[in-house]
Amino acid sequence: MSYKLTPFYRTTQGQIQFLSLNAQGVLAAINAGQQTSKGIEFAFNEGNVANDGWAFQLGATYLNSTIKYGALPNGNTIIGLLNNYVKQYNSFTLAGNSALAGLPCFTAGSVGAPGVPTVCSTPGSTRNPYFNQPAQPLFDPNARYTTYSVIPAPFNNANGFATPFSSTFIINYKHKAWSVSPSFTYADGESYGSPLVWPGYDPSSCASPASTNFAQSCSNFIFIPDKYTGRFDNLGAFMQPSRLTMSLAANWQASDRISLTATATNLLDHCWQRNFPWDSSTTCIYAQLASNLLAPAGNFLSNPPIQLAYPYGSWYNNTEIGQTGQKLPTEFTMEMSFKL
Numbered sequence: 001m002s003y004k005l006t007p008f009y010r011t012t013q014g015q016i017q018f019l020s021l022n023a024q025g026v027l028a029a030i031n032a033g034q035q036t037s038k039g040i041e042f043a044f045n046e047g048n049v050a051n052d053g054w055a056f057q058l059g060a061t062y063l064n065s066t067i068k069y070g071a072l073p074n075g076n077t078i079i080g081l082l083n084n085y086v087k088q089y090n091s092f093t094l095a096g097n098s099a100l101a102g103l104p105c106f107t108a109g110s111v112g113a114p115g116v117p118t119v120c121s122t123p124g125s126t127r128n129p130y131f132n133q134p135a136q137p138l139f140d141p142n143a144r145y146t147t148y149s150v151i152p153a154p155f156n157n158a159n160g161f162a163t164p165f166s167s168t169f170i171i172n173y174k175h176k177a178w179s180v181s182p183s184f185t186y187a188d189g190e191s192y193g194s195p196l197v198w199p200g201y202d203p204s205s206c207a208s209p210a211s212t213n214f215a216q217s218c219s220n221f222i223f224i225p226d227k228y229t230g231r232f233d234n235l236g237a238f239m240q241p242s243r244l245t246m247s248l249a250a251n252w253q254a255s256d257r258i259s260l261t262a263t264a265t266n267l268l269d270h271c272w273q274r275n276f277p278w279d280s281s282t283t284c285i286y287a288q289l290a291s292n293l294l295a296p297a298g299n300f301l302s303n304p305p306i307q308l309a310y311p312y313g314s315w316y317n318n319t320e321i322g323q324t325g326q327k328l329p330t331e332f333t334m335e336m337s338f339k340l
Contacts, residue, residue, distance in 0.1 A: 001044075001045070001046040001047075002044075002045050002046075003042070003043060003044045003045070004041075004042070004043045005040060005041070005042055006040065006041040006042075006043075007038075007039070007040045007041075008037075008038065008039060008040070008041065009036075009037075009038045010035075010036070010037045010038070011034070011035070011036045011037075012034065012035045012036075013034055014031035014032075014033075014034075014070075015031065015032060015033050015034065015035035015067060016029050016030070016031060016032070017029070017030055017031075017032035017033060017067075017069070017078065017148075017151055018149055018150040018151070019078075019150065019151055019153070020150060020151075020153040020156050020157055027150060030072065032067075032069055032070060032072065032078055032151075033067045033068055033069040033070045033078070034067065034068050034070065035065070035066070035067040035147060036064075036065070036066055036067075036144075037063065037064070037065040037147075037162070038063075038064050038065075039061060039062045039063040039064055040061070040062050041059070041060070041061045042058075042059070042060045042061075043057075043058070043059050044056070044057070044058040044059075045057050045058075047172070049172045049174065049179070049181075050174075051174065052174050052175055052176065053173070053174065054171070054172070054173055055171075055172040055173075055174070056169075056170070056171055056172075057168075057169070057170040057172075058167070058168070058169050058170075059167060059168050060165070060166070060167035060168075061163075061165070061166050061167070062164065062165050063162055063163060063164055063165070063166075064162075064164070065146065065147045065162035066144040066145060066146060066147065067144065067145055067146075067147050068142070068143070068144045068145075069141070069145070077141050078151050079139050079140070079141040079143075079145075080141055081151075082139055082152065082195055082196070083138045083139055083141070085195060085196060085222070085223045085232075086136050086137075086138055086139070086195065086223075086232055087138070088222050088223070089130065089136060089200075089222055089223060089224055089225070089232075090135040090136060092128055092130040092131065092203070092222070093130050093131060093132075093133050093134065093135050094131050094132060095134060095135035096135040103128060103131070104120050104127065104128050104131045105120040105122065105125040105126060105127050105128060105203075106125060106126045106128065106203050106204045106206070107122055107124060107125050107126070126203045126206040127203065128203045129200070129203065129299065130200070130203075130224065133225075136225055136231060136232050137231075139195070139232075139234060139235075145234075145235045145236060146160045146162060146191045146235060146236035147160055147161060147162050148160045148161065148235060149161050152194035152195065152196050152235065153196060154196045154223070155196065155197060155288050155289065155293065155294070155295050156196075156288055157194070157287075157288070158192055158193060158194035158197060158287045158288040158312065159190065159191075159192040159240075159285070159286070159287040159315060160190050160191040160192060160235070160236055161190060162190060162191070163187055163188065163189075163190050164188045164189075164190075165186075165187070165188040166185075166186070166187040166188070167185070167186050167187075168183065168184070168185045168186075169183070169184045169185075169186075170182075170183045170184075171183075177252055177253040177254070178250075178251070178252055178253075179250070179251045180248070180249070180250050180251075181248070181249045181250075181251075182246060182247070182248045182249075183246065183247050183248075183249075184244065184245070184246050185243075185244070185245045185246075186242070186243070186244045187242065187243050188239075188242045189239040189240025189241050189242050189243070189274075190239070190240050190285075191235070191236030191237075191238065191239055191240070192236070192237075192238050192239075192240060192286055192287055192312070193233040193234060193235060193236055193237030193238045194233060194235070194288065195223065195232035195233055195234070196223050197223075197226065197233065197288055197289075197296065197311040197312065198223065198224055198225065198226045198227060198296060198298055198311045199221040199222070199223060199224065199295055199296065199298035199299075199300070200221060200222055200223070200224035200298050200299045200300075201215045201218040201220075201221055201222075201298070201299060201300055202218055202219075202220035202221055202222050203218070204220075205218045205219045205220035206218040206219075215299065215300045215301075216300060216301075218300075221298070221300075224298065224299065226311055227298075227299075227311075228276070228277050228278075228310070228311070233311075238274065238276065238286070238312075239274055240274075240284070240285055240286060241271035241272050241273050241274060241283075241284050241285075242271070242272045243269070243270070243271045243272075243284050244268065244269075244270050245266060245268060245269045245270075245328075246266075246267050246268035246269075247263070247264060247265040247266060247267060248263070248264045248267055249261060249262070249263045249264075250262045250263075256339070257338060257339040257340075258336070258337070258338055258339075259336070259337045260334070260335070260336050260337075261334070261335045261336075261337070262332070262333070262334050262335075263332070263333045263334075263335070264330060264331070264332050265328075265330070265331045265333075266328040266329060266330050266331060267330055269284075269327045269328050270327075271283070271284035271327060276312075277310060278310035278311070278312045278313060280314060282314075282326055282327045283313075283314040283315075283325065283326060283327075284324070284325060284326065284327060285314075285315040285324075285325035286312045286313065286314065286315055286325075287312065287313075287315040287325075288311075288312065288313075289307075289308075289311075289312070289313045290313060290314070290316060294307075294308070295308075296308050296309070296310060296311050297309060314326065
């Protein structure tokens with residue numbers, strides 16, 4: 001029997017942070033902050049898989065990974081860029097009243113011109129739905145945040161990559177020419193969330209509200225608080241489902257030259273949901289809506305289709321974080337090995 005504990009600590013100045021240049025996935029990398037990743041790894045081994053009897057292997061890792069963003073070349077910070085969207089929303093509220101936006105109603109301007117502030121009794125005026133809403137707090141530029149490989153952009157990059165806890169447990173039983181080996185993998189969920197996922201119409205850009213669908217006549221949008229949380233979602237506001245998978249392998253050494261191995265992967269693949277409105281029983285990783293281009297309905301539609309009703313949905317691009325976002329079906333394989 002043997003075991004090993006390995007603590008680790010990594011700190012990086014000028015950590016490279018990726019930013020989206022467009023929704024097609026073109027990225028730019030800048031040295032943006034100070035990242036600290038620390039944790040501990042535990043490995044345990046008992047028995048020998050080459051001998052008859054039981055053998056066990058266990059590996060487990062705890063990780064805490066955070067970053068504090070520093071100043072960009074223009075003097076702003078990554079958190080400051082996100083705060084610009086919050087400030088824009090606040091400018092439409094009474095608490096964050098500005099000379100142009102923070103007024104209760106707007107009248108459509110001439111063709112191609114923005115709306116002009118007006119009193120709500122003016123015929124054809126558009127009501128500002130944010131006027132009586134509370135101003136939203138800004139994100140702390142000096143705080144530490146969970147790590148994202150790409151910083152959130154509009155309808156893009158809403159998931160982090162640091163898995164707080166992961167473990168693998170392998171059991172092996174061998175009797176003469178036969179051996180059976182079930183394996184279990186458990187991972188606690190990464191963090192996800194973005195303040196730039198829920199759009200609202202810009203009341204200063206709307207045509208006359210003569211029809212009930214006047215919001216769709218608005219030529220511009222702003223980001224507004226998430227309808228389901230009542231706030232701008234912070235980086236790492238939510239946790240992905242925790243996930244347990246089980247596979248099984250059986251081997252028969254028919255002779256010194258011939259062996260047969262049967263493998264059943266994903267006999268069990270279960271994800272424990274976190275009870276969010278957008279949860280789906282078949283989804284194990286959530287992020288922004290599909291393709292980085294599909295925007296939720298926000299307040300543009302009162303009864304949107306289910307595909308646009310929530311700010312987050314199933315994640316399909318598993319090249320980004322190295323995990324498959326959907327539950328996997330059971331797969332069976334048979335392999336024969338023959339030695340000359």
